[in-house]
Amino acid sequence: MPAKTKPKNASEPMHVCGNCGKQTPESKLAQITHGFWERVSPGEIMPSGECPRCGALCRPLVTATTRYEVVIKKLLSTVQATGGLLIYPDTTVAPGR
Ligand SMILES: [Zn+2]
Numbered sequence: 001m002p003a004k005t006k007p008k009n010a011s012e013p014m015h016v017c018g019n020c021g022k023q024t025p026e027s028k029l030a031q032i033t034h035g036f037w038e039r040v041s042p043g044e045i046m047p048s049g050e051c052p053r054c055g056a057l058c059r060p061l062v063t064a065t066t067r068y069e070v071v072i073k074k075l076l077s078t079v080q081a082t083g084g085l086l087i088y089p090d091t092t093v094a095p096g097r
Contacts, residue, residue, distance in 0.1 A: 015048045019056030028052055 012025045029049030032039075039057055040047060047057035079085070 014061040015058040016061050017051035017054065017056050017058050018047075020051060020054045022051065022053055023061060024049075024052060024058055029058055030055070032057065 012027060014023045014025055015029055016023055026048070030052050032047060032050055045059050048060050049058050050056065051058050
């Protein structure tokens with residue numbers, strides 16, 4: 001029976017190269033070895049490493065956090081629209097009874 005190709009580690013965070021756009025798993029990222037402060041501007045997302053292909057800076061791929069941010073923004077706008085009351089789908093009103 002032929003051996004299966006190496007299993008893909010789905011839980012490993014992926015990082016995207018700012019130059020070539022390739023995705024690299026965290027374990028394959030190269031260390032940022034030079035010119036960190038020349039290459040990163042204030043307010044920029046912290047780079048996670050260097051692209052093993054072209055040496056440009058990589059940043060984390062869009063993460064679950066971003067999806068939570070969307071939910072939280074939606075939640076906040078809902079709360080504002082209801083004058084500070086949060087009404088759940090089952091019509092429970094927060095803060096609770
Ligand atoms: Zn690259």
